[in-house]
Amino acid sequence: MANFLVWVVWVGAAFGCLVSALGVVSFRNPFYSALALIGNLASLAVLFLLLSGEFVAAGQVLVYGGAVMVMFLFVIAYVGPRTESPWTGGPSWQAIGGVLAAGALLVEIVVVIGLKAGGDLAHSHDVGGAFGTPSYIGRRFLTDHLLAFEITSIVLLVAAIGGVILGAHSRTTPDEVPSL
Amino acid sequence: MGPGTAWYLAVAGFLFGVGTLGVLIRRNPLIVLLSLEIMLNGANLALIAFARHLNNGDGQIFALAVMAVAASEVVVGLGLIVALNRKRVPLDVDRLSSLRG
Numbered sequence: 001m002a003n004f005l006v007w008v009v010w011v012g013a014a015f016g017c018l019v020s021a022l023g024v025v026s027f028r029n030p031f032y033s034a035l036a037l038i039g040n041l042a043s044l045a046v047l048f049l050l051l052s053g054e055f056v057a058a059g060q061v062l063v064y065g066g067a068v069m070v071m072f073l074f075v076i077a078y079v080g081p082r083t084e085s086p087w088t089g090g091p092s093w094q095a096i097g098g099v100l101a102a103g104a105l106l107v108e109i110v111v112v113i114g115l116k117a118g119g120d121l122a123h124s125h126d127v128g129g130a131f132g133t134p135s136y137i138g139r140r141f142l143t144d145h146l147l148a149f150e151i152t153s154i155v156l157l158v159a160a161i162g163g164v165i166l167g168a169h170s171r172t173t174p175d176e177v178p179s180l
Numbered sequence: 181m182g183p184g185t186a187w188y189l190a191v192a193g194f195l196f197g198v199g200t201l202g203v204l205i206r207r208n209p210l211i212v213l214l215s216l217e218i219m220l221n222g223a224n225l226a227l228i229a230f231a232r233h234l235n236n237g238d239g240q241i242f243a244l245a246v247m248a249v250a251a252s253e254v255v256v257g258l259g260l261i262v263a264l265n266r267k268r269v270p271l272d273v274d275r276l277s278s279l280r281g
């Protein structure tokens with residue numbers, strides 16, 4: 001019974017994930033695309049929970065669904081909705097090339113994973129109850145992966161400085177200094 | 181016993197493919213950024229599926245680092261879009277074809 005419930009939750013989350021990803025790519029209005037991406041992130045968080053990645057799921061909802069998407073919606077509202085219709089007006093060479101390249105990439109991913117790990121994927125290890133909890137992640141971050149932790153903080157600091165510089169109003173006239 | 185690792189990897193590969201499609205065919209830089217997020221999330225799902233499969237938490241650490249990098253990328257990308265909009269440059273990646281410097 002529990003097995004059946006896990007499958008039901010998995011199918012719902014995976015279906016929501018795929019449909020909302022297609023929605024992001026094909027909606028005309030960027031506002032709807034951003035809303036579809038929120039659905040995509042929420043269903044991905046459910047998949048992470050099924051994979052016993054509790055801390056990553058919480059971080060996904062907080063960082064992506066909260067902070068990043070609010071910033072996206074704010075910028076879309078600031079720039080104004082610019083609709084474009086990606087699937088109308090006949091197939092252009094660019095759309096055909098894009099579909100072919102994406103399909104080739106997908107086939108390549110499937111073939112590589114199937115060839116390299118096809119046999120090993122059937123039997124997975126059992127994980128303990130502590131796997132993926134905040135204390136587990138925190139211990140790994142502060143012991144084995146301390147350098148990655150510090151580099152991440154430096155990357156975030158540099159991004160914050162870059163955002164401030166790009167967003168600041170330049171006091172000079174536009175033809176004097178290229179502010180971009 | 182729920183769905184195996186291969187199912188999660190299939191979803192991850194499909195997400196990566198759809199994100200690639202969006203990056204290649206859309207012209208609005210905002211939607212290009214959204215599609216990049218889908219690609220990064222597909223990679224994250226594969227990392228976490230393999231972390232669960234191998235009972236090794238390093239994949240989850242890597243996924244968190246990817247999330248931090250994605251947040252930084254969004255900050256810089258949205259800053260660029262706002263700066264372009266302020267300079268009245270058309271927001272169309274096909275028409276942003278010249279650099280100045």
